[in-house]
Amino acid sequence: MKKLLVLVFALGFFGAAQAQFGVRAGFSSANFTDFETDAIAGFHAGAYYKIDLGFLAIEPGLQFSQKGHKRVGDTGTPAADKERLNYVDIPALVRVNLLPYLNVFAGPQASLLVSRKLEYVDGSSITTTDPIRKYDITGVVGVGANLPLGLNAQVSYDLGLVSANYYEVNVKNNVLKISLGYDF
Incomplete structure (x- = not known):
C-alpha cells in the first residue's frame, strides 16, 4: 500500500510539471588553468x-562547444598560436527559480572531445586529438533570466574538474558562456 501511495504521488508530481524543449546559442571565452595562455x-x-x-527546474541538454586557448609570442605581437578544441557537452542542470524572471543554476557536465585544430603562426596546423x-x-x-516571447538569456561558467592531460600537463578547461535561448 505504501509503495502504491508513493507511485501515485510521484505520478501526480511529475504530471503537474511543465516541460519545455528549447534551443540555446552564444559566445564562449575559453582558456586552460595553470598554463601561460x-x-x-x-x-x-x-x-x-x-x-x-x-x-526548481531540471534541465538536461546537448550542445556543441568550442574551447581552447591561444599562446601569444614573447614579443607581445598579435601573432599567436591558436588551439581550438571542439566538444559535445552534456549538462545536467538544476535551476532554482528565485523570481518569475530570474534563476540561478548549477550542475555537472560531461564533455566528449570531437576534434582539435592547433594553428601555428606560420600557417601550419595539427589536427590529431592524441595529446589531450x-x-x-x-x-x-x-x-x-526569462524574457518575453519565450526568450531567455544566461551567463554561465564551466569550471574544469578533471585534468585535460594536455601533453601530460595538468590543465583544466574553463569557459565563460553568454547565451540566448528560445523555449518552444
Whole structure:
C-alpha cells in the first residue's frame, strides 16, 4: 500500500510539471588553468529539455562547444598560436527559480572531445586529438533570466574538474558562456 501511495504521488508530481524543449546559442571565452595562455573566443549551440517543477527546474541538454586557448609570442605581437578544441557537452542542470524572471543554476557536465585544430603562426596546423584527454568533466554555475516571447538569456561558467592531460600537463578547461535561448 505504501509503495502504491508513493507511485501515485510521484505520478501526480511529475504530471503537474511543465516541460519545455528549447534551443540555446552564444559566445564562449575559453582558456586552460595553470598554463601561460590567453583566452580564445568561440561559440556554443545546442538544445535543452527543461522540466519545470515550480521552485526548481531540471534541465538536461546537448550542445556543441568550442574551447581552447591561444599562446601569444614573447614579443607581445598579435601573432599567436591558436588551439581550438571542439566538444559535445552534456549538462545536467538544476535551476532554482528565485523570481518569475530570474534563476540561478548549477550542475555537472560531461564533455566528449570531437576534434582539435592547433594553428601555428606560420600557417601550419595539427589536427590529431592524441595529446589531450578525450573527455572532460566540469561543474557549471550561472544565472539566467526569462524574457518575453519565450526568450531567455544566461551567463554561465564551466569550471574544469578533471585534468585535460594536455601533453601530460595538468590543465583544466574553463569557459565563460553568454547565451540566448528560445523555449518552444
